[in-house]
Amino acid sequence: MTERNGERFRGWEYLLFAAAAVLTLLLSVCVGSVGIPFRTTISVIWRGIWGLEQPAGTAPAILLTSRLPRVLAVMLVGASLSLCGGAMQGLLKNPLADGSTLGVSSGASLGAVIAIAFGITIPGLPFAGTMVMAMVFAFCSLLIILGLAYKLDFSLSTNTIILIGVIFSMFASSVMSIVITFSGEHLRSITFWTMGSLQGSSYLNVLVLLFALLLFGGVILLHARELNAFAIGEENARHVGVNVRRVKLIILIAVSGLIGVCVSIGGTIAFVGLVTPHMVRMLVGPNHKRLLPASIFGGSIFLMLSDLIARTLLNPKELPIGVVTSIIGAVAFVFIYGSARKGR
């Protein structure tokens, strides 16, 4: 008999991946410029959740106001970027695709850089200016890319989208360079932001990321079967009854929304969306019913470990997280891609 259950992520696999993510989270929270014992960490978080009185010392302040929101934000950004990468690689049937290939990351970055350079803020919500601008620019980028693709190629073929995405990324980077040239005293913060950083993330950031992941990520997860069809071939997807244009638009909008939120909070963090789905695919296979949930966990673990390295490697100095993910990701990608091709 054929096995329907074999297609899905099994309960024990969810538990295994979730346990690995929780353990990485606890490790990330314990370790830092000030080491906090594991038991104290658990106790402080537990008391924090239930609003109980905290023990004396600096541990509660470090854990609850600084480290925990940061690690949670890192976890959610990693999960989101990895999910987006997995979805894009399936949708475009291209193992080199992720949010940056689509041009949305560059568009979002441009929006955020403009917000920082010109001090665009929303009264009462200091970080919202960057976020709103990143999201608006992510959506506008998508509209421009899809509009151009539609104009040039009625069927919105993946090759056209990727080509226009790459060209748009170059264009957005050039405009960003011009903006940075005139950014004056904001140059340092822009430079640091473009390298990616989740330092100083707040619980509000965490809530926004969680909401975005539930909303846009939920939409992506609901289209796992369609993504399987696209990953086998767009023409074949059409033949088996997938509404190719509609599904493609839905996925692209969900991906750009999620990336827009992530970029606005964490800057451009390269390679997470590209490398993690590849690693996860080696473990659970290409079926998106398994790949997408596993990518969520895999991305969060990958980025939490990268953040841990960024925080501790040159302690007390801190590296931008994007630098760490780029170094690890580039090496890992060459290795994974090479072994995957040999495996064929």
Added chain:
Amino acid sequence: MLTVRNLSVSYGDLTILKDVSFDLTPGEWLMIVGPNGAGKSTLINAIVGGAPARGSVRFEGREIRSMKPQQVARSIGVLAQSHAVGYSFSVEEVVRLGRYAYAPTIFSGHRGEEEAIRKALEETGLYEQRHQNVLTLSGGELQRTFLAQTFCQDPRLLMLDEPTNHLDLVYQKQVFELIQAWRRREDRAVISVVHDLSMARAYGTRALLLDHGQVVVDGTMEEVFSDEILNRVYGMDVRAWMGRMLAQWKEA
């Protein structure tokens, strides 16, 4: 079953298909033949809405353009000539997608899905290979995998675009025999684009000869494969050429 009327496809000033009309009834295997560039593959694409076309294509009385993609997939299965699968899916995962058009609802669940997949795998002789990575299959096995996917769609009409183009003789025969058996067993119809006139003649019940985007003749195999028509369309003595090919085998 299928009624095509005045189907035309143009890209700018370039006309690929011009006023193509024909009917198809259950049980028929219509062979679409003609020289390269005659518009054969475009005709297959235009029928299922894959190319911007003018004219009317009705399936069992309903205009295909007004049908939802899933309704079309439940009615018409399409087998392309080659497949470039992106990732290492298993045979069963590819075949399972044939059931996409029967997406489960809260009320129906996955009714009949496992049975349809098993049947399609068995019919195409792939049941034992169902867990195999499709990237490791031979061309013939891959084509059979996608044929199983179309069987799994349980369509009333199967459309094939040069399905055996890249296959050796053994696989060509295998694929055509499978389709023949499916057509007879289920009393369904098949439309296929073929280059090999011998294969067209061996398996077709009717033929439609296209040239420069227009129907030259639509009729029985004898009518379409007449010397006068073939020689005119292909610009050569087709029978003499075929005879020469066959004679080589006889001499050997």
